[in-house]
Amino acid sequence: MLDIRGLSKRFGYGKGEVTALHEVSFSIAEGEFFTLLGPSGCGKTTLLRLIAGFTGPSGGSLVLDGKDIAAMPPNQRPVNTVFQSYALFPHMTVGQNVAFALEAQGRPRSEIDPAVDKMLTLVQLLHLKNRKSSELSGGQQQRVALARALVAKPRILLLDEPLSALDMKLRKDMQIELKRLQRETGLTFIFVTHDQEEALTMSDRIAVMSGGHVQQIATPRELYDRPANRFVAGFIGESNFLSAKASAGVVEVGEGRVALADAPDGPVTLMIRPEHVVLSANAPDALELQATVAQLVFFGTDTHVHLVLADGTRLVARVQNALHGGQSLNEGERITISLPAKALRVVRDEEVAA
Amino acid sequence: MTGADTLRRWALALPAVVVITLFSILPLGVVLVYSFLTPGDFGNVKWIFSTDGWFSVLFERNIFDDTIAISDANIGILVRSIVLSLITTLITVIFGLPTAWFIATRPVAQRNFWMFLITIPFWTNLLVRTIAVQEMIRSDGVFNRILLGLGIIHEPIQMMFSNFAVLLGMTYVFLPLMVLPVYAAIEKFDFRLAEASYDLYASRLFTLRRVILPLIRPGVIAGSILVFVPSLGAYVTPRIMGGGKSMMLGNLIDLQFGQGRNWPLGAALSITLTVLVLLALIWYTRLTSGRKERNHG
Amino acid sequence: MAKRSFDVTRLPGTAVLAVACFVILYIPMAILVAYSFNSGKVIGNWEGLSLKWYGSAIHNQAFLDAAINSLILAVTASVVSTVFATMAALATTRTEKFRGEGAIHIILNQPLMVPEIVLAIALVIIIGQIKQMTGYNGLGFLIAAHTTFCIPFAYLPIRARLEGMDLSLETAAADLYAGRFYTFRRVTLPLLAPAILSGFMLAFVVSLDDLVMSDFLKSPGQDTLPTYLMGELRRNLTSEIYAISSLLLLLSVLIVAGSWVATRKKD
Ligand SMILES: Nc1ncnc2c1ncn2[C@@H]1O[C@H](COP(=O)(O)OP(=O)(O)OP(=O)(O)O)[C@@H](O)[C@H]1O
Ligand SMILES: [Mg+2]
Numbered sequence: 001m002l003d004i005r006g007l008s009k010r011f012g013y014g015k016g017e018v019t020a021l022h023e024v025s026f027s028i029a030e031g032e033f034f035t036l037l038g039p040s041g042c043g044k045t046t047l048l049r050l051i052a053g054f055t056g057p058s059g060g061s062l063v064l065d066g067k068d069i070a071a072m073p074p075n076q077r078p079v080n081t082v083f084q085s086y087a088l089f090p091h092m093t094v095g096q097n098v099a100f101a102l103e104a105q106g107r108p109r110s111e112i113d114p115a116v117d118k119m120l121t122l123v124q125l126l127h128l129k130n131r132k133s134s135e136l137s138g139g140q141q142q143r144v145a146l147a148r149a150l151v152a153k154p155r156i157l158l159l160d161e162p163l164s165a166l167d168m169k170l171r172k173d174m175q176i177e178l179k180r181l182q183r184e185t186g187l188t189f190i191f192v193t194h195d196q197e198e199a200l201t202m203s204d205r206i207a208v209m210s211g212g213h214v215q216q217i218a219t220p221r222e223l224y225d226r227p228a229n230r231f232v233a234g235f236i237g238e239s240n241f242l243s244a245k246a247s248a249g250v251v252e253v254g255e256g257r258v259a260l261a262d263a264p265d266g267p268v269t270l271m272i273r274p275e276h277v278v279l280s281a282n283a284p285d286a287l288e289l290q291a292t293v294a295q296l297v298f299f300g301t302d303t304h305v306h307l308v309l310a311d312g313t314r315l316v317a318r319v320q321n322a323l324h325g326g327q328s329l330n331e332g333e334r335i336t337i338s339l340p341a342k343a344l345r346v347v348r349d350e351e352v353a354a
Numbered sequence: 355m356t357g358a359d360t361l362r363r364w365a366l367a368l369p370a371v372v373v374i375t376l377f378s379i380l381p382l383g384v385v386l387v388y389s390f391l392t393p394g395d396f397g398n399v400k401w402i403f404s405t406d407g408w409f410s411v412l413f414e415r416n417i418f419d420d421t422i423a424i425s426d427a428n429i430g431i432l433v434r435s436i437v438l439s440l441i442t443t444l445i446t447v448i449f450g451l452p453t454a455w456f457i458a459t460r461p462v463a464q465r466n467f468w469m470f471l472i473t474i475p476f477w478t479n480l481l482v483r484t485i486a487v488q489e490m491i492r493s494d495g496v497f498n499r500i501l502l503g504l505g506i507i508h509e510p511i512q513m514m515f516s517n518f519a520v521l522l523g524m525t526y527v528f529l530p531l532m533v534l535p536v537y538a539a540i541e542k543f544d545f546r547l548a549e550a551s552y553d554l555y556a557s558r559l560f561t562l563r564r565v566i567l568p569l570i571r572p573g574v575i576a577g578s579i580l581v582f583v584p585s586l587g588a589y590v591t592p593r594i595m596g597g598g599k600s601m602m603l604g605n606l607i608d609l610q611f612g613q614g615r616n617w618p619l620g621a622a623l624s625i626t627l628t629v630l631v632l633l634a635l636i637w638y639t640r641l642t643s644g645r646k647e648r649n650h651g
Numbered sequence: 652m653a654k655r656s657f658d659v660t661r662l663p664g665t666a667v668l669a670v671a672c673f674v675i676l677y678i679p680m681a682i683l684v685a686y687s688f689n690s691g692k693v694i695g696n697w698e699g700l701s702l703k704w705y706g707s708a709i710h711n712q713a714f715l716d717a718a719i720n721s722l723i724l725a726v727t728a729s730v731v732s733t734v735f736a737t738m739a740a741l742a743t744t745r746t747e748k749f750r751g752e753g754a755i756h757i758i759l760n761q762p763l764m765v766p767e768i769v770l771a772i773a774l775v776i777i778i779g780q781i782k783q784m785t786g787y788n789g790l791g792f793l794i795a796a797h798t799t800f801c802i803p804f805a806y807l808p809i810r811a812r813l814e815g816m817d818l819s820l821e822t823a824a825a826d827l828y829a830g831r832f833y834t835f836r837r838v839t840l841p842l843l844a845p846a847i848l849s850g851f852m853l854a855f856v857v858s859l860d861d862l863v864m865s866d867f868l869k870s871p872g873q874d875t876l877p878t879y880l881m882g883e884l885r886r887n888l889t890s891e892i893y894a895i896s897s898l899l900l901l902l903s904v905l906i907v908a909g910s911w912v913a914t915r916k917k918d
Contacts, residue, residue: 587766
């Protein structure tokens with residue numbers, strides 16, 4: 001339904017020119033929960049503002065339901081936003097805030113009132129309808145912002161880090177709530193966050209961004225299992241990186257070697273998740289390496305084992321804590337570890353900002 | 355706080371309190387007293403109680419047959435003062451609000467320059483500025499010279515000494531007083547709220563009416579009071595621009611103490627003017643403190 | 652550049668009205684200044700460029716006397732009112748409420764609530780009596796009157812600043828064994844200085860600006876710049892009026908520019 005083609009955005013001019021987005025392209029399907037994930041300053045808000053119409057693109061096209069909307073002012077786009085600051089109208093009640101879009105569209109009162117009540121019921125705030133919006137808690141404001149943006153049934157709902165101002169507990173609740181709302185309404189959500197966990201748990205698909213580029217677009221599972229490049233691997237979950245040499249489908253790290261069909265010849269970077277590192281020698285079809293246990297960090301359910309390889313490369317392994325002690329490692333101990341070929345990924349370097 | 359501390363603080367404030375009491379509050383009390391006395395023969399008063407001063411604010415007694423009639427002259431001036439002040443306030447809003455908006459939406463680096471342009475007239479002598487507008491509409495002033503020069507008119511238009519002239523003069527001299535508080539309010543306005551409004555399908559006009567104006571209202575009200583109060587009590591500008599033809603209350607008061615030789619009437623008019631100003635100020639305080647209560651309560 | 656994008660800060664028509672506003676504000680002043688360089692005697696009747704009327708002004712003893720009176724008045728009234736206002740502001744801030752605090756605040760703002768013409772008339776009545784009784788005719792009456800209406804103008808910025816000031820600084824100084832006066836001199840006063848300066852400037856300009864009060868209270872020979880100008884306006888309309896007006900305009904430009912430079916440096 002939404003097709004973004006080669007969309008770029010530059011701010012300023014001459015020496016002060018900043019490119020916030022580099023020819024970003026992707027499509028979003030009807031009813032999808034689509035997340036933009038990336039570190040601060042990577043251009044998430046800029047992309048959202050382009051879709052909402054608060055700024056115009058420097059190039060590229062923005063096609064919604066077959067129509068180019070790049071030049072359409074925001075008040076004509078069937079797209080609504082939940083602002084990071086909520087931007088609730090402080091001089092209006094909760095009910096007036098929610099009714100705003102319908103009033104602006106000139107809908108009749110007989111249509112507005114039931115729609116507002118229905119929306120407030122959906123976000124469980126009907127009892128606060130006549131409260132001033134400045135007299136609400138953070139979580140309540142969040143819900144009002146949501147109801148206000150949903151009431152006019154937008155084709156796409158844009159959410160710019162809507163949960164970042166909430167505390168941990170409320171945030172978890174709202175994550176579930178948001179997901180429920182999205183399922184119930186069947187609306188398309190574009191959700192911005194810099195919290196990878198939030199992105200992984202909520203999204204149908206995620207676009208990982210950095211430096212104004214989209215690094216990878218995939219389902220959460222795919223992103224975690226098959227990160228397209230070193231940036232994505234590092235940003236999503238924890239990862240270990242190893243420098244290796246590959247030739248004819250065999251990779252070599254120090255004394256260890258293993259067959260890895262998709263490795264291109266030459267120097268490559270390998271990635272492995274901490275939970276896939278095996279702290280013993282007898283794993284079949286694995287890269288076996290000597291390592292020193294540098295530090296053990298207890299985390300309750302599991303222990304992080306910090307390892308140093310012969311060449312100085314640092315790795316982290318995560319082992320579940322068994323009920324009765326289990327294997328006992330000591331700091332300073334030298335052990336053999338194995339990295340199963342199944343868990344090893346060859347990662348490219350990421351596209352960087354020009 | 356201890357008694358000694360309270361005393362120390364009173365002592366610190368005393369010089370200012372004494373000066374104002376002696377030279378502002380006390381004289382005002384004397385004016386109030388004078389309004390209940392009998393006019394002297396050559397100005398001043400006779401110490402005989404009388405309500406004639408107050409009576410003649412609104413009425414006049416025919417000296418031949420003692421009939422009582424509404425004083426058209428005084429009421430005319432009273433009404434003119436209020437109406438011209440209201441219109442002045444309205445015109446300054448019409449020009450001041452867009453100007454404040456314009457300045458507040460310039461890049462930060464440019465705003466100082468524009469504010470500088472507003473502050474200069476604000477700090478310039480009122481008389482000088484009144485002389486400057488007068489030059490524009492005098493019978494051989496700029497406008498008439500231009501119109502005559504272009505052959506549009508053949509005789510100068512008499513613009514001075516009219517309600518129009520007073521209105522023009524007051525608008526000109528009080529305009530900066532409107533821009534300053536409205537600018538301060540718009541500068542505090544969160545433009546993300548305007549974004550939210552446009553995002554929710556509002557037009558420019560709808561956004562202005564429903565989001566922007568309600569939120570910058572305190573600034574507009576403050577500006578209105580800052581323009582209305584000195585307009586109502588204006589003396590210099592109406593004297594130069596309106597002359598004897600288009601007098602305001604301030605000029606009428608002056609007249610009673612001067613040529614009119616009716617000090618009690620002048621005193622009663624002075625108290626009337628002061629009360630009108632106080633009413634405006636009370637209305638303003640009500641309006642602003644009422645809002646605060648609603649915000650907290 | 653791509654298509655013009657939507658600008659939320661734009662309101663159609665505001666730019667036009669704003670430009671109109673600046674034009675309205677500046678055209679009359681510009682014309683006044685232009686005519687001050689007129690060589691003709693009749694105001695507004697252009698006869699050629701000349702500095703003649705500036706020359707005539709600075710050799711005009713009445714004008715010079717008025718300027719000196721204005722200066723004496725403005726300096727005395729603004730200094731005295733600023734000192735008194737500072738003391739009063741110190742008395743009514745940084746403390747829990749005390750008996751009479753509200754009364755002090757209202758008294759200090761009282762001159763602002765009364766139209767200038769009313770205050771002037773009120774003072775004429777009283778001062779007229781005193782003049783008759785004592786025979787004193789000096790500038791003292793004008794100084795007292797100007798000080799009175801200058802006090803609230805000095806008081807407001809100083810009090811606002813004190814209210815916004817961090818009390819803990821004074822407490823910290825007291826904690827470090829500083830005495831009351833030492834704390835005031837080394838901590839409070841330096842922090843307050845910009846507000847005192849702006850209070851002083853406001854009082855100075857307000858005194859310089861005053862026409863009504865001076866016109867009603869002055870004894871013969873006590874013309875200030877505005878009253879002199881007003882008299883000339885009535886008596887003889889010559890181009891000299893515009894030269895003097897332009898000089899006053901220049902003075903306010905200098906004052907505004909000066910205060911901007913002063914506050915900019917502080918930031
Ligand atoms: N109005 C602007 N003028 C100039 N540069 C801008 C403007 N808005 C954004 N930028 C720049 O564009 C880049 C992307 O900004 P953007 O706000 O989109 O980041 P973000 O991903 O939303 O970051 P965050 O997580 O901190 O909100 C940044 O380098 C920023 O400095
Ligand atoms: Mg952002």
